[in-house]
Amino acid sequence: MQKIGVFVCWCGSNIAATVDVAAVAEALGKQPGVVYATDYQYMCSASGQNLIKDAIRDYGLTGVVICACSPRMHEATFRKTISSAGLNPYMLEIANIREQCSWIHKDREEATKKAITMGTAAIAKVQLNTPLTQMKSPVTKRALVIGGGIAGMQTALDIADAGFEVDIVEKKPTIGGKMAQLDKTFPTLDCSSCIVTPKMVDTAANEKITIFSYAEVENVTGFIGNFKATIKQKPRYVDAEKCTGCGLCTTKCPSKKSLNEFNMGLNTRTAIYIPFAQAVPLVATIDPDACIKLKTGKCGLCEKVCEAGAIDYAQKEELIEREYGAVVVATGYNQIKPVQYEEYLYNQSRDVVTSLEFERLMSASGPTAGHLQCPSTGKLPRHIVFIQCVGSRGTACREKPYCSKVCCMYTAKHAMLVKDHYPEVECTVFYIDVRTPGKNFDEFYRRAVEQYGVHYIKGMVGKVEQGDGCLKVQASDLLDNRQLHLEADMVVLAAAIEPDPSARKIGTMLTASMDTNDFFSEAHAKLRPVESPTAGVFLSGMCQGPKDIPETVSQASAAASKVIGVLSKDFLLSNPCIAHSDPTLCNGCSQCQNVCAYGAISYEDQMVVDKGVRETRRVAVVNEAICQGCGACTVTCPSGAMDLKGFASNQIMAEVDAICN
Amino acid sequence: MQLNDTNQAVPAESGAYKPLIVAFCCNWCSYAGADTAGSSRLSYPSNIKIIRVPCSCRVNPLFILRAFQRGADGVILCGCHPGDCHYTTGNYYARRRMTLLFSMLDYLGIERERTRVEWISAAEGAKFAATMNEFAETINRLGKNRKLRDLRCEI
Numbered sequence: 144m145q146k147i148g149v150f151v152c153w154c155g156s157n158i159a160a161t162v163d164v165a166a167v168a169e170a171l172g173k174q175p176g177v178v179y180a181t182d183y184q185y186m187c188s189a190s191g192q193n194l195i196k197d198a199i200r201d202y203g204l205t206g207v208v209i210c211a212c213s214p215r216m217h218e219a220t221f222r223k224t225i226s227s228a229g230l231n232p233y234m235l236e237i238a239n240i241r242e243q244c245s246w247i248h249k250d251r252e253e254a255t256k257k258a259i260t261m262g263t264a265a266i267a268k269v270q271l272n273t274p275l276t277q278m279k280s281p282v283t284k285r286a287l288v289i290g291g292g293i294a295g296m297q298t299a300l301d302i303a304d305a306g307f308e309v310d311i312v313e314k315k316p317t318i319g320g321k322m323a324q325l326d327k328t329f330p331t332l333d334c335s336s337c338i339v340t341p342k343m344v345d346t347a348a349n350e351k352i353t354i355f356s357y358a359e360v361e362n363v364t365g366f367i368g369n370f371k372a373t374i375k376q377k378p379r380y381v382d383a384e385k386c387t388g389c390g391l392c393t394t395k396c397p398s399k400k401s402l403n404e405f406n407m408g409l410n411t412r413t414a415i416y417i418p419f420a421q422a423v424p425l426v427a428t429i430d431p432d433a434c435i436k437l438k439t440g441k442c443g444l445c446e447k448v449c450e451a452g453a454i455d456y457a458q459k460e461e462l463i464e465r466e467y468g469a470v471v472v473a474t475g476y477n478q479i480k481p482v483q484y485e486e487y488l489y490n491q492s493r494d495v496v497t498s499l500e501f502e503r504l505m506s507a508s509g510p511t512a513g514h515l516q517c518p519s520t521g522k523l524p525r526h527i528v529f530i531q532c533v534g535s536r537g538t539a540c541r542e543k544p545y546c547s548k549v550c551c552m553y554t555a556k557h558a559m560l561v562k563d564h565y566p567e568v569e570c571t572v573f574y575i576d577v578r579t580p581g582k583n584f585d586e587f588y589r590r591a592v593e594q595y596g597v598h599y600i601k602g603m604v605g606k607v608e609q610g611d612g613c614l615k616v617q618a619s620d621l622l623d624n625r626q627l628h629l630e631a632d633m634v635v636l637a638a639a640i641e642p643d644p645s646a647r648k649i650g651t652m653l654t655a656s657m658d659t660n661d662f663f664s665e666a667h668a669k670l671r672p673v674e675s676p677t678a679g680v681f682l683s684g685m686c687q688g689p690k691d692i693p694e695t696v697s698q699a700s701a702a703a704s705k706v707i708g709v710l711s712k713d714f715l716l717s718n719p720c721i722a723h724s725d726p727t728l729c730n731g732c733s734q735c736q737n738v739c740a741y742g743a744i745s746y747e748d749q750m751v752v753d754k755g756v757r758e759t760r761r762v763a764v765v766n767e768a769i770c771q772g773c774g775a776c777t778v779t780c781p782s783g784a785m786d787l788k789g790f791a792s793n794q795i796m797a798e799v800d801a802i803c804n
Numbered sequence: 805m806q807l808n809d810t811n812q813a814v815p816a817e818s819g820a821y822k823p824l825i826v827a828f829c830c831n832w833c834s835y836a837g838a839d840t841a842g843s844s845r846l847s848y849p850s851n852i853k854i855i856r857v858p859c860s861c862r863v864n865p866l867f868i869l870r871a872f873q874r875g876a877d878g879v880i881l882c883g884c885h886p887g888d889c890h891y892t893t894g895n896y897y898a899r900r901r902m903t904l905l906f907s908m909l910d911y912l913g914i915e916r917e918r919t920r921v922e923w924i925s926a927a928e929g930a931k932f933a934a935t936m937n938e939f940a941e942t943i944n945r946l947g948k949n950r951k952l953r954d955l956r957c958e959i
């Protein structure tokens with residue numbers, strides 16, 4: 144029988160206001176095995192922890208039950224406490240009488256009764272606890288960053304700066320992400336390329352960083368400190384080592400009709416292409432869907448003109464295996480294609496564009512070399528209408544429920560940039576709310592209104608129609624309560640932001656949880672915002688939720704510091720609550736091996752002594768470094784040989800009995 | 805120790821009767837969802853008691869049978885949404901096992917509504933509370949469970 148101490152926390156008034164803590168301590172003190180029971184204002188405080196330590200020494204406690212907040216909150220804290228008093232840290236059970244009792248019940252008597260039952264169940268469980276030791280596993284001192292946008296680059300640079308190796312896997316032929324496509328950036332209006340391209344060069348030049356561009360992560364196995372990833376290097380049909388990026392091939396290629404992705408499809412590119420002049424790596428890539436040579440076997444012009452001899456039509460997809468200690472997800476975002484918004488004519492009129500397309504139209508490296516032109520006529524527009532919240536903040540199925548966060552600011556930016564270059568062009572913005580929290584953000588928006596004379600109208604556009612040589616915009620002005628009929632030459636849609644479509648696949652691969660919108664979930668919304676709930680997986684940038692560049696970069700550096708925290712350790716301690724098999728009960732059926740998602744179970748011939756008989760049997764063996772402790776095998780085992788440490792069958796049964804008593 | 809009055813077989817219609825409900829919640833999603841319900845102060849009846857398990861696939865059908873044997877009137881198993889299991893596939897195993905168990909319980913005469921599997925994420929505090937309230941109401945309506953009960957425990 145254990146000697147158990149029970150500690151009931153008031154949590155100030157959080158628990159004590161609805162639960163009679165003294166009565167709980169008194170009732171639990173009478174439970175079999177309990178030698179000490181008390182209550183205290185804040186168990187997690189230094190003096191509360193000392194109280195526990197003293198009791199362990201004074202009463203020779205062998206098990207501890209703490210009735211307090213959720214174990215998700217302070218289990219780790221109290222494990223440390225009891226272990227510093229010489230007790231095994233796993234001789235602890237927590238009864239969650241705050242989140243699952245005092246906070247949800249109003250009736251004091253009822254809540255007190257429930258708290259007593261919860262404490263009784265914890266006591267019943269701790270009676271059966273056994274000391275557990277954490278396994279030490281070595282750490283591979285290299286990080287994987289998935290996505291090479293500003294988030295991925297910043298994370299990689301910071302990790303490399305601390306002296307660790309980093310691999311960036313980027314699915315596009317170049318790193319840089321969306322930021323490389325932007326013209327100028329709010330709130331300072333500095334040129335985006337001028338700040339992002341040096342970062343791209345730094346990233347490539349850093350000897351600790353390896354970039355796998357035009358590559359994707361196929362599979363990840365393992366756990367914190369010991370991930371194994373398979374990277375699929377897609378064939379470029381160009382030897383990246385030999386290619387000098389001179390671009391001669393792109394001028395000779397006869398297949399010129401592919402949509403230029405970098406320019407959001409606003410113009411075309413050749414089948415062999417370099418995404419843009421500052422691409423990193425500066426290497427040509429052949430688009431196999433457009434290349435005449437790859438499709439028909441005839442042509443080969445690029446090979447003929449390439450002086451470096453870099454063209455290789457026979458290049459094959461390659462699978463690369465690499466090991467990592469930590470993984471950072473930085474897969475970023477896309478703007479939705481507002482094809483479902485027929486009322487805005489996006490599908491029908493070339494003069495209706497999304498804001499990312501508009502960035503390209505304004506950019507000096509864009510399809511019009513930065514000259515603002517209506518895509519249909521090539522003429523300078525007289526009036527541009529900007530529509531905010533297209534697909535954001537809605538409840539219809541084509542809409543996202545969240546605010547895309549950056550649109551208010553970039554729309555003010557767009558209008559200002561237009562006015563800067565072409566003061567005669569009228570700009571009208573239709574908005575639901577203008578949201579500009581952020582340093583210097585509101586000032587920025589007010590500048591658009593006050594200094595640049597951008598018309599802001601609260602209300603939504605109902606319809607855009609093709610008029611005679613212009614677009615007819617029907618809208619409502621909610622403040623003036625009237626209908627507006629405007630003529631515009633261009634309409635810019637601030638389309639909602641959504642996670643990259645590959646995010647879910649990556650999430651599943653890493654067993655990292657995601658929210659209903661496919662943004663990655665953080666381990667704790669407030670306290671662990673850059674970690675995924677899966678140990679060793681960290682989040683950087685827009686893949687976790689809409690954010691602007693300053694926020695993206697802060698999060699990227701924060702994720703890097705978390706990664707450095709992992710990589711700087713030589714060993715990690717693993718969760719000891721894992722499965723183990725009793726060889727005398729195991730019948731060697733292999734059922735457990737079949738259900739194990741991690742491949743942690745193998746079979747071995749072992750000498751087993753069962754009821755005095757020695758014999759060699761084929762029995763299940765759990766690899767402690769790989770087992771994650773889910774318990775799937777324990778239920779599937781027909782002979783009851785498999786059990787889970789920390790959540791043993793008899794422990795759970797004891798809890799059931801205590802609750803149903 | 806007399807902790808709850810559920811053993812004193814009060815008829816359902818008297819109003820004083822409070823069924824006993826056991827909820828098995830996986831650590832990563834549903835138990836966290838229960839915490840979220842708590843942080844948002846969303847109440848559900850106090851006669852629902854939660855047992856934390858690492859994953860819904862840790863729940864042995866025997867645990868559920870034991871609960872009924874010891875006097876539970878309803879048992880609910882909550883896990884991560886399909887596709888979101890922290891252990892990738894644990895909830896799929898749980899789903900299949902429970903399908904089998906529940907049809908066996910049905911055969912034994914335990915009403916189908918007394919057992920349930922729900923997927924509740926860590927963010928879905930509101931769903932957790934709503935599910936528990938609704939489940940408690942269902943069990944209230946069904947009244948006390950008499951099947952499977954180990955009468956030797958009742959004296």
Ligand SMILES: Cc1cc2nc3c(=O)[nH]c(=O)nc-3n(C[C@H](O)[C@H](O)[C@H](O)COP(=O)(O)OP(=O)(O)OC[C@H]3O[C@@H](n4cnc5c(N)ncnc54)[C@H](O)[C@@H]3O)c2cc1C
Pocket residue numbers: 289290291292293294295312313314315318319320321322325327328329330358359360473474475476477478498499502549553556643645646649683684685686690691692693695
């Ligand atoms: C129209 C518009 C204007 C904006 N203007 C501003 C502004 O002025 N100022 C400002 O602060 N912010 C602005 N923003 C926001 C800014 O673009 C983002 O904050 C920033 O780009 C986020 O960076 P990221 O690295 O998280 O994502 P991204 O830039 O999207 O980078 C993600 C990268 O990951 C790669 N990737 C995705 N999936 C995979 C995969 N499975 N495997 C490998 N690689 C993958 C992508 O190819 C991409 O290169 C604007 C946004 C829009 C839409």
